[in-house]
Amino acid sequence: MFTLLALAAESQDSVVSELFGKFGVNWPYFIASCVNFLVVVFVLKRYAFGPIQAMLEQRRERIAEGEEKLKLIEQQLAESEQTTAAAIAKAHAEAVRMINDAKLGAAAFTEQKAQEAIAQAQQILVKADAAAKADRERLGLELKREFGRLVAATTAQVAGKVLTPEDQRRLNEAALTEVEA
Amino acid sequence: MRLILPTTALWLLTPLLARAAEEGGLAVQAEPLWPGLPITNSMLMVWISVAIITVFCRAATKQMALVPAGFQNFAEWVVEGLYDFIGSILGPRLVQKTFWFFATIFLFILVTNWVGLIPGVGTIGRYNAHGEIVGFLRGGNADLNMTLAMAFIFNLLWLYWALAENGVRGFLAHIFAPKGQFHGLMRLFMVVMFLAVGVLEIISICIRPVALTFRLFGNIYGGEQTMEKLMGLVPKSLAFLPALPFLFMELFVGFVQALVFMLLTVVFLRLICEHTGHDAH
Numbered sequence: 001m002f003t004l005l006a007l008a009a010e011s012q013d014s015v016v017s018e019l020f021g022k023f024g025v026n027w028p029y030f031i032a033s034c035v036n037f038l039v040v041v042f043v044l045k046r047y048a049f050g051p052i053q054a055m056l057e058q059r060r061e062r063i064a065e066g067e068e069k070l071k072l073i074e075q076q077l078a079e080s081e082q083t084t085a086a087a088i089a090k091a092h093a094e095a096v097r098m099i100n101d102a103k104l105g106a107a108a109f110t111e112q113k114a115q116e117a118i119a120q121a122q123q124i125l126v127k128a129d130a131a132a133k134a135d136r137e138r139l140g141l142e143l144k145r146e147f148g149r150l151v152a153a154t155t156a157q158v159a160g161k162v163l164t165p166e167d168q169r170r171l172n173e174a175a176l177t178e179v180e181a
Numbered sequence: 182m183r184l185i186l187p188t189t190a191l192w193l194l195t196p197l198l199a200r201a202a203e204e205g206g207l208a209v210q211a212e213p214l215w216p217g218l219p220i221t222n223s224m225l226m227v228w229i230s231v232a233i234i235t236v237f238c239r240a241a242t243k244q245m246a247l248v249p250a251g252f253q254n255f256a257e258w259v260v261e262g263l264y265d266f267i268g269s270i271l272g273p274r275l276v277q278k279t280f281w282f283f284a285t286i287f288l289f290i291l292v293t294n295w296v297g298l299i300p301g302v303g304t305i306g307r308y309n310a311h312g313e314i315v316g317f318l319r320g321g322n323a324d325l326n327m328t329l330a331m332a333f334i335f336n337l338l339w340l341y342w343a344l345a346e347n348g349v350r351g352f353l354a355h356i357f358a359p360k361g362q363f364h365g366l367m368r369l370f371m372v373v374m375f376l377a378v379g380v381l382e383i384i385s386i387c388i389r390p391v392a393l394t395f396r397l398f399g400n401i402y403g404g405e406q407t408m409e410k411l412m413g414l415v416p417k418s419l420a421f422l423p424a425l426p427f428l429f430m431e432l433f434v435g436f437v438q439a440l441v442f443m444l445l446t447v448v449f450l451r452l453i454c455e456h457t458g459h460d461a462h
Contacts, residue, residue: 029224
Protein backbone atom coordinates (compact mmCIF):
# COMPACT_ATOMS: atom_id res chain seq x y z
CA MET A 1 0.00 0.00 0.00
CA PHE A 2 2.76 2.39 1.01
CA THR A 3 4.68 1.45 -2.08
CA LEU A 4 1.65 2.27 -4.20
CA LEU A 5 1.22 5.61 -2.46
CA ALA A 6 4.90 6.42 -2.94
CA LEU A 7 4.66 5.51 -6.62
CA ALA A 8 1.54 7.66 -6.99
CA ALA A 9 3.29 10.56 -5.28
CA GLU A 10 6.34 10.11 -7.50
CA SER A 11 4.24 10.08 -10.67
CA GLN A 12 2.30 13.08 -9.35
CA ASP A 13 5.59 14.93 -8.85
CA SER A 14 6.70 14.20 -12.39
CA VAL A 15 3.29 15.34 -13.75
CA VAL A 16 3.48 18.57 -11.77
CA SER A 17 7.04 19.33 -12.84
CA GLU A 18 6.14 18.55 -16.47
CA LEU A 19 3.10 20.78 -16.20
CA PHE A 20 5.03 23.64 -14.64
CA GLY A 21 7.78 23.18 -17.20
CA LYS A 22 5.29 23.52 -20.06
CA PHE A 23 3.85 26.70 -18.56
CA GLY A 24 7.23 28.20 -17.86
CA VAL A 25 6.91 28.16 -14.10
CA ASN A 26 10.27 28.23 -12.37
CA TRP A 27 11.61 29.47 -9.06
CA PRO A 28 13.28 32.72 -10.19
CA TYR A 29 10.23 33.91 -12.12
CA PHE A 30 7.88 32.73 -9.39
CA ILE A 31 9.85 34.57 -6.69
CA ALA A 32 10.07 37.67 -8.92
CA SER A 33 6.28 37.53 -9.38
CA CYS A 34 5.78 37.21 -5.62
CA VAL A 35 8.02 40.23 -5.07
CA ASN A 36 6.16 42.21 -7.75
CA PHE A 37 2.85 41.43 -6.12
CA LEU A 38 4.16 42.30 -2.66
CA VAL A 39 5.40 45.63 -4.04
CA VAL A 40 1.89 46.35 -5.31
CA VAL A 41 0.49 45.39 -1.93
CA PHE A 42 2.96 47.73 -0.21
CA VAL A 43 2.32 50.62 -2.62
CA LEU A 44 -1.44 50.34 -2.39
CA LYS A 45 -1.48 49.88 1.36
CA ARG A 46 1.01 52.69 1.99
CA TYR A 47 -0.09 55.26 -0.57
CA ALA A 48 -3.71 54.45 -1.38
CA PHE A 49 -5.70 52.48 1.16
CA GLY A 50 -3.96 53.97 4.20
CA PRO A 51 -4.52 57.67 3.44
CA ILE A 52 -7.88 57.15 1.78
CA GLN A 53 -9.25 55.04 4.60
CA ALA A 54 -7.87 57.52 7.12
CA MET A 55 -9.61 60.32 5.21
CA LEU A 56 -12.85 58.34 5.02
CA GLU A 57 -12.62 57.63 8.73
CA GLN A 58 -11.91 61.30 9.45
CA ARG A 59 -14.92 62.28 7.34
CA ARG A 60 -17.07 59.68 9.08
CA GLU A 61 -15.98 61.07 12.45
CA ARG A 62 -16.69 64.61 11.28
CA ILE A 63 -20.15 63.58 10.11
CA ALA A 64 -20.82 61.76 13.40
CA GLU A 65 -19.51 64.78 15.29
CA GLY A 66 -21.72 67.03 13.17
CA GLU A 67 -24.71 64.83 13.89
CA GLU A 68 -23.95 65.00 17.60
CA LYS A 69 -23.60 68.76 17.41
CA LEU A 70 -26.81 68.99 15.44
CA LYS A 71 -28.61 67.02 18.12
CA LEU A 72 -27.10 69.27 20.78
CA ILE A 73 -28.05 72.37 18.83
CA GLU A 74 -31.59 71.08 18.34
CA GLN A 75 -31.80 70.35 22.05
CA GLN A 76 -30.43 73.77 22.90
CA LEU A 77 -32.81 75.34 20.41
CA ALA A 78 -35.75 73.55 22.00
CA GLU A 79 -34.56 74.65 25.44
CA SER A 80 -33.99 78.16 24.14
CA GLU A 81 -37.46 78.22 22.60
CA GLN A 82 -38.92 77.10 25.91
CA THR A 83 -36.91 79.72 27.79
CA THR A 84 -37.89 82.39 25.27
CA ALA A 85 -41.55 81.39 25.46
CA ALA A 86 -41.39 81.52 29.26
CA ALA A 87 -39.62 84.88 29.12
CA ILE A 88 -42.18 86.20 26.64
CA ALA A 89 -45.04 84.97 28.84
CA LYS A 90 -43.43 86.55 31.87
CA ALA A 91 -42.82 89.80 30.00
CA HIS A 92 -46.37 89.72 28.73
CA ALA A 93 -47.74 89.28 32.25
CA GLU A 94 -45.46 92.04 33.48
CA ALA A 95 -46.56 94.30 30.63
CA VAL A 96 -50.23 93.61 31.38
CA ARG A 97 -49.63 94.35 35.01
CA MET A 98 -47.79 97.56 34.14
CA ILE A 99 -50.54 98.62 31.75
CA ASN A 100 -53.14 97.96 34.40
CA ASP A 101 -51.06 99.86 36.93
CA ALA A 102 -50.65 102.66 34.43
CA LYS A 103 -54.36 102.65 33.71
CA LEU A 104 -55.13 102.77 37.39
CA GLY A 105 -52.51 105.46 37.92
CA ALA A 106 -53.80 107.43 34.96
CA ALA A 107 -57.39 107.24 36.22
CA ALA A 108 -56.35 108.42 39.66
CA PHE A 109 -54.26 111.18 38.16
CA THR A 110 -57.10 112.17 35.85
CA GLU A 111 -59.50 112.23 38.76
CA GLN A 112 -57.07 114.27 40.82
CA LYS A 113 -56.51 116.69 38.00
CA ALA A 114 -60.25 116.90 37.35
CA GLN A 115 -60.87 117.65 40.99
CA GLU A 116 -58.18 120.26 40.91
CA ALA A 117 -59.67 121.75 37.77
CA ILE A 118 -63.10 121.74 39.32
CA ALA A 119 -61.72 123.41 42.44
CA GLN A 120 -59.91 125.94 40.35
CA ALA A 121 -63.01 126.55 38.26
CA GLN A 122 -65.06 127.03 41.39
CA GLN A 123 -62.50 129.44 42.75
CA ILE A 124 -62.54 131.28 39.44
CA LEU A 125 -66.34 131.35 39.57
CA VAL A 126 -66.33 132.65 43.12
CA LYS A 127 -63.79 135.26 42.23
CA ALA A 128 -65.72 136.20 39.11
CA ASP A 129 -68.93 136.33 41.09
CA ALA A 130 -67.31 138.56 43.69
CA ALA A 131 -65.82 140.74 41.01
CA ALA A 132 -69.15 140.97 39.23
CA LYS A 133 -70.86 141.81 42.49
CA ALA A 134 -68.27 144.47 43.25
CA ASP A 135 -68.62 145.82 39.73
CA ARG A 136 -72.34 145.86 40.01
CA GLU A 137 -72.16 147.71 43.34
CA ARG A 138 -69.63 150.09 41.92
CA LEU A 139 -71.76 150.63 38.82
CA GLY A 140 -74.86 151.03 40.99
CA LEU A 141 -73.13 153.70 43.05
CA GLU A 142 -71.88 155.42 39.95
CA LEU A 143 -75.33 155.17 38.43
CA LYS A 144 -76.90 156.60 41.53
CA ARG A 145 -74.38 159.36 41.58
CA GLU A 146 -74.88 160.11 37.92
CA PHE A 147 -78.64 159.87 38.27
CA GLY A 148 -78.62 162.22 41.21
CA ARG A 149 -76.41 164.63 39.31
CA LEU A 150 -78.72 164.44 36.29
CA VAL A 151 -81.81 164.93 38.47
CA ALA A 152 -80.19 167.87 40.20
CA ALA A 153 -79.06 169.37 36.92
CA THR A 154 -82.45 168.83 35.35
CA THR A 155 -84.25 170.27 38.39
CA ALA A 156 -81.92 173.27 38.44
CA GLN A 157 -82.55 173.96 34.78
CA VAL A 158 -86.31 173.41 35.12
CA ALA A 159 -86.56 175.43 38.32
CA GLY A 160 -84.09 178.03 37.11
CA LYS A 161 -82.29 178.26 40.38
CA VAL A 162 -79.15 176.99 41.95
CA LEU A 163 -79.79 174.06 44.22
CA THR A 164 -78.12 173.85 47.56
CA PRO A 165 -76.27 170.74 48.59
CA GLU A 166 -79.19 169.99 50.89
CA ASP A 167 -81.63 170.24 47.98
CA GLN A 168 -79.48 168.10 45.84
CA ARG A 169 -79.27 165.44 48.54
CA ARG A 170 -82.95 165.42 49.11
CA LEU A 171 -83.70 165.22 45.40
CA ASN A 172 -81.27 162.41 44.95
CA GLU A 173 -82.76 160.39 47.75
CA ALA A 174 -86.30 160.99 46.43
CA ALA A 175 -85.28 160.01 42.89
CA LEU A 176 -83.38 156.92 44.05
CA THR A 177 -86.32 155.86 46.15
CA GLU A 178 -88.52 156.21 43.03
CA VAL A 179 -86.03 154.27 40.82
CA GLU A 180 -85.43 151.50 43.30
CA ALA A 181 -89.17 151.14 43.80
CA MET B 182 -18.32 18.99 -6.52
CA ARG B 183 -16.03 21.89 -5.61
CA LEU B 184 -13.12 19.49 -5.87
CA ILE B 185 -14.13 17.76 -9.07
CA LEU B 186 -14.86 20.78 -11.23
CA PRO B 187 -11.56 22.62 -10.97
CA THR B 188 -9.58 19.41 -11.23
CA THR B 189 -11.45 18.36 -14.36
CA ALA B 190 -11.09 21.82 -15.81
CA LEU B 191 -7.38 21.73 -15.07
CA TRP B 192 -6.83 18.40 -16.80
CA LEU B 193 -8.90 19.49 -19.81
CA LEU B 194 -7.32 22.92 -20.03
CA THR B 195 -3.70 21.84 -19.84
CA PRO B 196 -3.48 19.81 -23.08
CA LEU B 197 -5.63 22.33 -24.93
CA LEU B 198 -3.40 25.21 -23.97
CA ALA B 199 -0.27 23.21 -24.68
CA ARG B 200 -1.62 22.23 -28.10
CA ALA B 201 -2.56 25.82 -28.87
CA ALA B 202 0.97 26.85 -28.05
CA GLU B 203 2.42 24.14 -30.19
CA GLU B 204 0.25 25.21 -33.13
CA GLY B 205 1.84 28.64 -33.09
CA GLY B 206 0.39 31.96 -31.98
CA LEU B 207 0.96 33.19 -28.45
CA ALA B 208 3.37 31.01 -26.48
CA VAL B 209 1.89 29.44 -23.37
CA GLN B 210 4.75 30.69 -21.25
CA ALA B 211 6.09 34.20 -20.82
CA GLU B 212 9.31 34.68 -22.68
CA PRO B 213 12.53 36.41 -21.62
CA LEU B 214 12.92 39.84 -23.20
CA TRP B 215 16.53 39.14 -24.08
CA PRO B 216 18.21 35.77 -23.93
CA GLY B 217 20.03 35.36 -20.65
CA LEU B 218 18.15 38.19 -18.93
CA PRO B 219 15.77 36.85 -16.25
CA ILE B 220 13.08 39.38 -17.10
CA THR B 221 10.06 38.23 -19.08
CA ASN B 222 7.69 40.28 -21.21
CA SER B 223 4.92 39.57 -18.69
CA MET B 224 7.10 40.78 -15.85
CA LEU B 225 7.70 44.05 -17.70
CA MET B 226 3.96 44.41 -18.09
CA VAL B 227 3.47 43.83 -14.37
CA TRP B 228 6.00 46.58 -13.64
CA ILE B 229 4.12 48.93 -15.95
CA SER B 230 0.92 48.08 -14.07
CA VAL B 231 2.66 48.70 -10.75
CA ALA B 232 3.93 52.05 -12.08
CA ILE B 233 0.43 53.04 -13.24
CA ILE B 234 -1.08 52.09 -9.89
CA THR B 235 1.67 53.95 -8.01
CA VAL B 236 1.32 57.11 -10.08
CA PHE B 237 -2.45 57.07 -9.73
CA CYS B 238 -2.25 56.52 -5.96
CA ARG B 239 0.25 59.35 -5.55
CA ALA B 240 -1.92 61.66 -7.65
CA ALA B 241 -5.01 60.70 -5.68
CA THR B 242 -3.53 61.02 -2.22
CA LYS B 243 -0.90 63.74 -2.61
CA GLN B 244 -3.06 66.62 -1.49
CA MET B 245 -6.00 65.10 0.26
CA ALA B 246 -8.85 67.36 1.21
CA LEU B 247 -11.84 66.80 3.42
CA VAL B 248 -14.03 67.73 0.48
CA PRO B 249 -12.72 65.45 -2.27
CA ALA B 250 -12.29 66.35 -5.92
CA GLY B 251 -10.78 64.85 -9.07
CA PHE B 252 -8.57 61.79 -8.61
CA GLN B 253 -9.15 61.74 -4.87
CA ASN B 254 -12.89 61.56 -5.43
CA PHE B 255 -12.54 58.64 -7.82
CA ALA B 256 -10.04 56.82 -5.58
CA GLU B 257 -12.30 57.26 -2.56
CA TRP B 258 -15.26 55.97 -4.53
CA VAL B 259 -13.32 52.86 -5.55
CA VAL B 260 -11.91 52.19 -2.09
CA GLU B 261 -15.16 52.83 -0.26
CA GLY B 262 -17.14 50.73 -2.74
CA LEU B 263 -14.71 47.84 -2.41
CA TYR B 264 -14.63 48.16 1.38
CA ASP B 265 -18.41 48.02 1.66
CA PHE B 266 -18.64 45.16 -0.82
CA ILE B 267 -15.98 43.02 0.90
CA GLY B 268 -17.36 44.04 4.28
CA SER B 269 -20.81 42.76 3.31
CA ILE B 270 -19.27 39.30 2.92
CA LEU B 271 -16.65 39.24 5.67
CA GLY B 272 -18.29 41.44 8.28
CA PRO B 273 -16.95 44.66 9.82
CA ARG B 274 -14.21 43.16 12.00
CA LEU B 275 -12.61 40.84 9.47
CA VAL B 276 -12.76 43.35 6.62
CA GLN B 277 -10.80 45.83 8.72
CA LYS B 278 -7.97 43.30 9.02
CA THR B 279 -7.95 41.96 5.48
CA PHE B 280 -9.23 44.71 3.21
CA TRP B 281 -5.79 45.77 2.01
CA PHE B 282 -5.10 42.35 0.54
CA PHE B 283 -8.40 41.74 -1.23
CA ALA B 284 -8.58 45.27 -2.62
CA THR B 285 -5.02 44.91 -3.89
CA ILE B 286 -5.88 41.60 -5.55
CA PHE B 287 -8.85 43.16 -7.34
CA LEU B 288 -7.15 46.38 -8.44
CA PHE B 289 -3.92 44.71 -9.46
CA ILE B 290 -5.61 42.02 -11.56
CA LEU B 291 -7.97 44.57 -13.10
CA VAL B 292 -5.24 47.04 -14.04
CA THR B 293 -2.94 44.29 -15.33
CA ASN B 294 -5.73 42.76 -17.42
CA TRP B 295 -6.78 46.07 -18.93
CA VAL B 296 -3.27 47.33 -19.56
CA GLY B 297 -2.67 44.06 -21.42
CA LEU B 298 -5.35 45.07 -23.92
CA ILE B 299 -3.58 48.22 -25.06
CA PRO B 300 -2.78 47.86 -28.79
CA GLY B 301 0.83 46.91 -29.28
CA VAL B 302 0.95 44.50 -26.37
CA GLY B 303 1.96 41.16 -27.87
CA THR B 304 2.24 42.57 -31.39
CA ILE B 305 5.27 44.82 -31.06
CA GLY B 306 8.40 42.81 -30.44
CA ARG B 307 11.25 40.92 -32.04
CA TYR B 308 11.40 37.80 -34.17
CA ASN B 309 12.67 34.65 -32.53
CA ALA B 310 14.66 31.83 -34.13
CA HIS B 311 11.44 30.31 -35.54
CA GLY B 312 10.49 33.57 -37.23
CA GLU B 313 7.66 34.25 -34.78
CA ILE B 314 7.10 37.57 -33.07
CA VAL B 315 7.96 37.65 -29.37
CA GLY B 316 6.16 40.67 -27.98
CA PHE B 317 8.08 43.08 -25.76
CA LEU B 318 4.96 43.14 -23.65
CA ARG B 319 2.55 40.39 -22.71
CA GLY B 320 -0.47 40.33 -20.39
CA GLY B 321 0.76 40.16 -16.80
CA ASN B 322 -1.76 37.47 -15.91
CA ALA B 323 -1.00 35.49 -19.06
CA ASP B 324 2.03 34.25 -17.13
CA LEU B 325 1.38 31.34 -14.79
CA ASN B 326 4.12 32.53 -12.45
CA MET B 327 2.15 35.67 -11.64
CA THR B 328 -1.22 34.00 -11.04
CA LEU B 329 0.49 31.27 -9.04
CA ALA B 330 2.30 33.88 -6.93
CA MET B 331 -0.97 35.61 -6.07
CA ALA B 332 -2.70 32.32 -5.22
CA PHE B 333 0.29 31.21 -3.15
CA ILE B 334 0.45 34.44 -1.16
CA PHE B 335 -3.29 34.29 -0.60
CA ASN B 336 -3.02 30.75 0.72
CA LEU B 337 -0.32 31.73 3.18
CA LEU B 338 -2.40 34.67 4.38
CA TRP B 339 -5.53 32.51 4.46
CA LEU B 340 -3.77 30.05 6.76
CA TYR B 341 -2.50 32.87 8.97
CA TRP B 342 -5.91 34.55 9.24
CA ALA B 343 -7.68 31.22 9.76
CA LEU B 344 -5.33 30.30 12.62
CA ALA B 345 -5.50 33.81 14.09
CA GLU B 346 -9.30 33.73 14.06
CA ASN B 347 -9.87 30.13 15.17
CA GLY B 348 -6.69 29.06 16.92
CA VAL B 349 -5.06 25.75 15.97
CA ARG B 350 -7.67 23.71 17.83
CA GLY B 351 -10.57 25.64 16.35
CA PHE B 352 -9.05 25.44 12.89
CA LEU B 353 -8.77 21.67 13.06
CA ALA B 354 -12.20 21.40 14.65
CA HIS B 355 -13.64 23.47 11.85
CA ILE B 356 -12.32 20.99 9.32
CA PHE B 357 -12.72 17.66 11.10
CA ALA B 358 -15.25 18.03 13.93
CA PRO B 359 -18.87 16.92 13.42
CA LYS B 360 -21.31 19.75 12.84
CA GLY B 361 -24.51 19.48 14.87
CA GLN B 362 -25.44 17.65 18.06
CA PHE B 363 -25.34 13.86 18.03
CA HIS B 364 -25.48 11.24 20.75
CA GLY B 365 -24.51 7.63 21.21
CA LEU B 366 -23.77 5.51 18.18
CA MET B 367 -24.78 8.29 15.82
CA ARG B 368 -22.10 10.49 17.32
CA LEU B 369 -19.47 7.86 16.72
CA PHE B 370 -20.65 7.44 13.15
CA MET B 371 -20.58 11.18 12.57
CA VAL B 372 -17.07 11.50 13.99
CA VAL B 373 -15.83 8.94 11.45
CA MET B 374 -17.88 10.54 8.69
CA PHE B 375 -16.60 14.06 9.37
CA LEU B 376 -13.02 12.83 9.60
CA ALA B 377 -13.42 11.58 6.02
CA VAL B 378 -15.11 14.88 5.06
CA GLY B 379 -12.19 16.71 6.68
CA VAL B 380 -9.72 14.81 4.49
CA LEU B 381 -11.73 15.85 1.43
CA GLU B 382 -11.76 19.41 2.76
CA ILE B 383 -7.96 19.35 3.08
CA ILE B 384 -7.67 18.16 -0.52
CA SER B 385 -10.11 20.88 -1.56
CA ILE B 386 -8.02 23.50 0.27
CA CYS B 387 -4.91 22.25 -1.52
CA ILE B 388 -6.68 22.40 -4.88
CA ARG B 389 -7.89 25.99 -4.35
CA PRO B 390 -4.65 27.76 -5.29
CA VAL B 391 -4.32 25.56 -8.36
CA ALA B 392 -7.85 26.38 -9.43
CA LEU B 393 -7.33 30.10 -8.75
CA THR B 394 -4.06 30.07 -10.66
CA PHE B 395 -5.31 28.29 -13.76
CA ARG B 396 -8.69 30.01 -13.91
CA LEU B 397 -7.18 33.46 -14.17
CA PHE B 398 -4.28 32.39 -16.36
CA GLY B 399 -6.56 30.36 -18.68
CA ASN B 400 -9.02 33.19 -19.17
CA ILE B 401 -6.44 35.85 -19.87
CA TYR B 402 -4.18 33.66 -21.96
CA GLY B 403 -7.21 32.28 -23.82
CA GLY B 404 -8.42 35.79 -24.60
CA GLU B 405 -5.04 36.86 -25.92
CA GLN B 406 -4.67 33.68 -27.93
CA THR B 407 -8.15 34.16 -29.42
CA MET B 408 -7.32 37.68 -30.53
CA GLU B 409 -3.98 36.55 -31.88
CA LYS B 410 -5.63 33.81 -33.93
CA LEU B 411 -8.39 36.11 -35.15
CA MET B 412 -5.86 38.66 -36.31
CA GLY B 413 -4.14 35.95 -38.31
CA LEU B 414 -7.32 35.14 -40.25
CA VAL B 415 -7.27 38.31 -42.36
CA PRO B 416 -4.58 40.28 -44.24
CA LYS B 417 -2.22 42.17 -41.96
CA SER B 418 -3.61 45.56 -42.94
CA LEU B 419 -7.05 44.49 -41.62
CA ALA B 420 -5.77 42.44 -38.69
CA PHE B 421 -7.30 44.81 -36.14
CA LEU B 422 -10.82 44.31 -37.49
CA PRO B 423 -11.80 40.80 -36.32
CA ALA B 424 -10.13 41.38 -32.94
CA LEU B 425 -12.00 44.61 -32.28
CA PRO B 426 -15.25 43.11 -30.90
CA PHE B 427 -13.23 40.72 -28.76
CA LEU B 428 -11.29 43.63 -27.36
CA PHE B 429 -14.50 44.91 -25.75
CA MET B 430 -15.32 41.42 -24.54
CA GLU B 431 -11.84 41.12 -23.06
CA LEU B 432 -12.39 44.39 -21.19
CA PHE B 433 -15.40 42.76 -19.59
CA VAL B 434 -13.56 39.47 -19.03
CA GLY B 435 -10.69 41.36 -17.41
CA PHE B 436 -13.11 42.93 -14.95
CA VAL B 437 -15.01 39.70 -14.30
CA GLN B 438 -11.83 37.71 -13.70
CA ALA B 439 -10.55 40.29 -11.23
CA LEU B 440 -13.90 40.16 -9.45
CA VAL B 441 -14.05 36.35 -9.49
CA PHE B 442 -10.52 35.96 -8.12
CA MET B 443 -11.21 38.46 -5.35
CA LEU B 444 -14.65 37.04 -4.54
CA LEU B 445 -13.36 33.48 -4.33
CA THR B 446 -10.52 34.44 -2.02
CA VAL B 447 -12.94 36.44 0.14
CA VAL B 448 -15.39 33.55 0.28
CA PHE B 449 -12.64 31.06 1.14
CA LEU B 450 -11.67 33.21 4.10
CA ARG B 451 -15.26 33.71 5.13
CA LEU B 452 -15.87 29.94 5.07
CA ILE B 453 -13.01 29.19 7.45
CA CYS B 454 -13.82 32.07 9.81
CA GLU B 455 -17.59 31.67 9.69
CA HIS B 456 -18.35 29.71 12.82
CA THR B 457 -16.25 31.76 15.22
CA GLY B 458 -16.86 35.17 13.79
CA HIS B 459 -19.18 37.57 15.52
CA ASP B 460 -19.32 39.16 12.08
CA ALA B 461 -21.32 36.29 10.65
CA HIS B 462 -24.31 37.41 12.70
